[in-house]
Amino acid sequence: MKLVSWNVNGLRANVAKGFLTYFEKVDADLFCIQETKLQEGQITLDLEGYEQYWNYAERKGYSGTAVFTKKTPLSVTYGLDQDDSEPEGRILTLEFEEFYLINVYTPNSKRDLTRLGERLEWEDRIRHYMIILDAIKPVILCGDLNVAHQEIDLKNWKSNRGNSGFTDGERTKMTNLLEAGFVDSFRYLYPEKEDVYTWWSYMSKVRERNIGWRIDYFILSERLVSSLIDAQVHSEIMGSDHCPVFIEIEV
Structure with missing residues (x-):
């Protein structure tokens, strides 16, 4: 089974930049997107063979998540815990027979950490x-x-220590999650691989020089690790300030 996750930074703009070409080429069984930045009815995607599930933010042009799946889920949840409302559209959970898939767009702590x-x-x-x-x-x-967990996960870690996405608090929360029985799929397979990033500033020449952060993830229950075939970062794919991340897993 192939899974893709991509912060598209505005789906309508991304579609104009080649989203569907990548979508068709990668042929994922589950394709998750974040930061759709649209409301219901503002886009129509003809994705043959896929069911579409959307969680829209109440605020126009902001946040939002979606999952495109070849397999019909047993259930779909649009919030956390028993609260099935989430005004920023940041989480979408699909239950399948073998696993739960949670698609998340984590809130940014903001530049001034407010x-x-x-x-x-x-x-x-x-x-x-x-x-x-x-x-x-x-x-x-x-x-x-929205967090670079380790120093290896961003280019300029010394100058960014304490900044949004690389505060001690955010990094510790990621550590706590992994210690609760979960695994960062990419780092599990490539624990020492450097210069692999998923987000770059739009500032001039930053992406060309690969001055980036790895803040997009697939996190797995520990017992799924033995089924993990590969984890990839498709940094060559443009259209957003993020690139897609990919895993293949034997379910």
Whole structure:
């Protein structure tokens, strides 16, 4: 089974830049996107063979997630815990027979860290939610998690220490999640691979020089690791300030 996750940074703009070409080429069984930045009815995608599930933000042109799947889920949830409402459209859970898939667009703590407290609370809720689901069946979490976990996960880690996405609090929450029985699929397979990033600033020549951050992930329940075939970062794919991330797993 092939899975893709991509923060598209505005789906309508991304479609104009070649989204469907990549979508068709990668031929994923599950294709998850974040930051769709649209409301219901603002786009029509003809994705033959796929069912489409969308979680729209209440605020126009903001946030939002979607999952395109070849396999019909047993259930779909649009929030956390028992709360099935999530005004920013940041989480979408599909239950399949073999696992839960959670597609997440984690809140940014903002440049001045004014949203850091809310962000850290979100991390605790996500971890709690994943632990509950993992007790039932394995979990695959994917999306833009807005944190570079280790120093190897961003180019200029010394100058970014303490900045949004690389604060001690955000990094510790990622550590806590992994210690709760989950695995960063890419780092599991490539623990020492350097210069692999999934997000780059739009500043001039930053992406060309590969001055980036790895903040997009597939996080797996530990018992799924033996089924993991590969994890890839498709940094050559343009259309967004993020690139797609990919895993192949034998379910």
